[in-house]
Amino acid sequence: MIIVMKPRTTQEDIDRVVEKVKKRGLDTHVVSGDEMTIIGCIGDTSKLDPKLFEVDPSVEKVMHVQEPYKLANRAFHPEDSIIDVAGVKIGGGHMAMIAGPCSVESTEQVLEIAKSVKASGANLLRGGAFKPRTSPYAFQGMGLEGLKILTEVKAETGLPIVSEIMSPEYLDVFNESVDLIQIGARNMQNFDLLKHLGDINKPILLKRGLNATYDEWIMSAEYIMASGNENVILCERGIRTFETYTRNTLDLQAIPVLKRMSHLPIIVDPSHAGGKWWLVEPMAKAAVATGADGLMIEVHNDPENALCDGAQSLKPHTYHEVVEEIKKVAAALGRPF
Ligand code: PEP
Ligand code: MN
Helix, strand or coil: CEEEECCCCCHHHHHHHHHHHHHCCCEEEEEECCCCEEEEEECCHHHCCCHHHHCCCCEEEEECCCCCCCCCEHHHCCCCCCEEECCEEEECCECEEEEECCECCCHHHHHHHHHHHHHHCCCEEECECCCCCCCCCCCCCCCHHHHHHHHHHHHHHCCCEEEECCCHHHHHHHHHHCCEEEECHHHCCCHHHHHHHHHCCCCEEEECCCCCCHHHHHHHHHHHHHCCCCCEEEEECCECCCCCCCCCECCCCHHHHHHHHECCCEEECHHHHHCCHHHHHHHHHHHHHCCCCEEEEEECCCHHHCCCCHHHCECHHHHHHHHHHHHHHHHHCCCCC
């Protein structure tokens, strides 16, 4: 249930209504926008009588929220959320341009890529240190050594870093060194891991599971938010379909749909969606055209010899050209960056 307060409500009015909700054993989530204040009621609201609140002179209206997700619900927070990642704003018109290799391989490799993508317009650097590989015999990532390399490159280039966590065991070290902590597609429903993310306040990049519905995906965001961390950014990265030509199928409908369901920013990863480097440009442009709040693109200085995902990685000069094309689309739609 949400309680919409009348314009120009005082703090005293808000406190009074919040107290009334809490007395009935429920929790509240207050969002004060420029236009209005909304009090979200969290818990079992089925026994709450809307009339109890409608009689309050400062209450405009009371609405029941049918959806099982509350904190992530657009109804709870009508304005777009803007997430701050080490000074880089994402959402509400601010674009995240995340680029970098699939996996950290060496300091030289990450540094060279970071410098070039930064010059091309990237504002965040990605690099996997812990890799969720299908085969146990494939390169598993450099682990903690990889995180150290990312930290060094951040110090040299100033680019905040994005990296995937796979186990709560490393939460402290990720909290210390990573600016945007990625939950990969395979862990989207690792509920224990999601709950642990509430122990920290670092922004989380939640990728869509390989076969997750919109509801399942948003409920995973709700898990993180309900455990105390509301800094969540969604990432569409393609889903499994019957098509085998491409690695996955990019679901562009997810962008307008999730924006309607939720206030959270949503970005697109065209690299893992198509699995082919030449599909990145057209899909990135389409993602921006459908309203994505950013792009995560894999870039490698030597894709032919990459330890992971070389076939979908752009060379640095191609990334530069792709960013220029993306900017044209964004400008044509009145959302220049
Ligand atoms: C990645 O970003 O490197 C990755 C493994 O992505 P996903 O979880 O979407 O497969
Ligand atoms: Mn990858």
